[in-house]
Structures are given as C-alpha cells and as structure tokens.
Amino acid sequence: VTEGRLLQIGKVAERTGLSLRTVRYYEETGLVVPSGRTDGGFRLYSDADVDRLLAVKAMKPLGLTLDEMADLLALLDRTAAPQELSGRELDRANAELDAYVERTHDRIRKLQRDLANARDLAQQLAARIDACAAPRTRGR
Amino acid sequence: VTEGRLLQIGKVAERTGLSLRTVRYYEETGLVVPSGRTDGGFRLYSDADVDRLLAVKAMKPLGLTLDEMADLLALLDRTAAPQELSGRELDRANAELDAYVERTHDRIRKLQRDLANARDLAQQLAARIDACAAPRTRGR
C-alpha cells in the first residue's frame, strides 16, 4: 500500500502513450478502472493499472472491441492460477481461450494480407514516380 | 457505349465483395460515382467504375480516409499520361506521390509491428492454454 506509487492521469498517459481522453474512455467502458481517487476527484492509477493499460495497448492489433478485450483480460486473470479452478471451470476457460486463439490467427492472416497489399501499392506508386520522372531525363 | 456492360449495384457488390451500403457510401463521399442511372433511379456502373471500386478496396490497408483515397486516385489519373503534363505539373505530382509513398512506408512499418504483436499474443494465449491443461494431465 505504498502511496507514493499512485499516478494521476497525466503521467499515466505519458507512460502508456495513450491520450487522456482514451484513458478516461477505457474507464467509462469498465476496461481499466483506476484504483483510487483523490478527495478532489482526481483519478489515481497504481502500477498494476498502468500495466493493464499497456496490455490493452498491446492487444489493439487484434481488432477486438473494448468489451471483448475486457472479457479476454478477465479470462486471463481467472486462469492465472489454474490449480484453483475446478475441472468444469477449466473446460470453460480452455474453450474460451481456444476461441480467442482462433480469432487471433484469423487476424494474423488478415494482417499478412494487408501487409502484402501495402507493399504492392508502395511499389506501384514508386513505378509511377519513375514513369513521371522519365520524360524529363530526355529533356522533354 | 456498349449498353450491355452496365451493372446495377447488386452485381457490383457481388463482384467487388463490398456491401451495398458501402458502395452507396462511396458515392456519397464522391469516391466512386456510378456513370449512370436508369429512368427509375437505379444506379448503373460501368466496368471502369467497378475497377475503381476494386482499386479502393485494394487501398484499404493503407489506412487512408476516403477523401484521401479520392485524392490519390485523382493523382494517379492525372499522372497516367505524364507526357501531357507541364514541368511544373510534374513537379507537383511527383511531390504528392512522394508524400504518399512515405505514408505507405509508415503504414507498412505499423503493419509489421501489429503483426509481430499479434503473433506474440497468439503465443501467450497458447502458453496459457498449456498451463491450464497441465494440471489435468497429472489428475489433479
């Protein structure tokens, strides 16, 4: 309960690279709720809160909605200590994890396609630049 | 002016893989305007229109806004016949093309980061599944 470790939103934004607006919005949706407030109402974030925000940032490329991310984070929390779960709970958790793994692989494939596509376009643009530069090398 | 080549929106959606809503929205923004309408008001698309829609679809991974895409498409149209442009026009066009190439490379880097990130997460999820499966292999 080391009080000194609590940050207010500005520092949090600085350390995570997220905007103030975004951090507040994440609270609004229940995704990352600060663990405290000052008497005046200023949000106070613990290191764990900051870690959670960083985790969310890392998950962005998956293309999940914020609600889904909250779900996934909760799932990861629940399965952090698997020995404390019953067999039925483990079954459920594993099934859900599997579903997320599937979606992640789909996403990876999409990113691969997008990447190939983007490289293609970059080359086409470069070719066009060459085509536009060519006339002048011949003085006309 | 072969009339038989004009498609209405349903077929266009089918051939491009875009939704009706999306095709209509692209018209709303001026990105792809159908070259005709029936007397009753049905949109009619030429093959060139369809090609333009396909070009837009291919450009999506670049993360440009629809307005920027319209700008880029116009730029590519203008530079299709470079010998018909004056030196000043060529300069302008080349500068704009350069800017888009830059942005495209930025985008490619972002996609690479996203991809690496997604792979990382996939592995973490897989590890969690293993950790959850482990207890049961020991019957406890």
Add this chain to the structure above:
DNA sequence: AGGACTGTAACGGCGCGTAATAGTCG
C-alpha cells in the same frame, strides 16, 4: 495566489450496419 493539472458534459466524425418504408424492374 497563480499556473499546471484535472474534472465532467457535450458535440463531431469516420465508415459503415441495420432497419423502415416505398418505389422499380423483367
């Protein structure tokens, strides 16, 4: 006491999905 920081509330915007309702085509 003053300046930096933070609070809430509200509107805006992109790129569509999704009705709801009504007209058009072969």
Add this chain to the structure above:
DNA sequence: ACGACTATTACGCGCCGTTACAGTCC
C-alpha cells in the same frame, strides 16, 4: 402482376478528438 431488386432516410455504434467550462493541487 409477381417477386426480386433497388431507392432514400435515419438512427446506432465503436473509439475516440475536441471544445467549453469549472474545479483541484501545491
């Protein structure tokens, strides 16, 4: 005249950016 297709209008959503105004901290 029937069914399949299409038109317009409008609201909603996700994820914030951007004011505007007021309060808080030290």
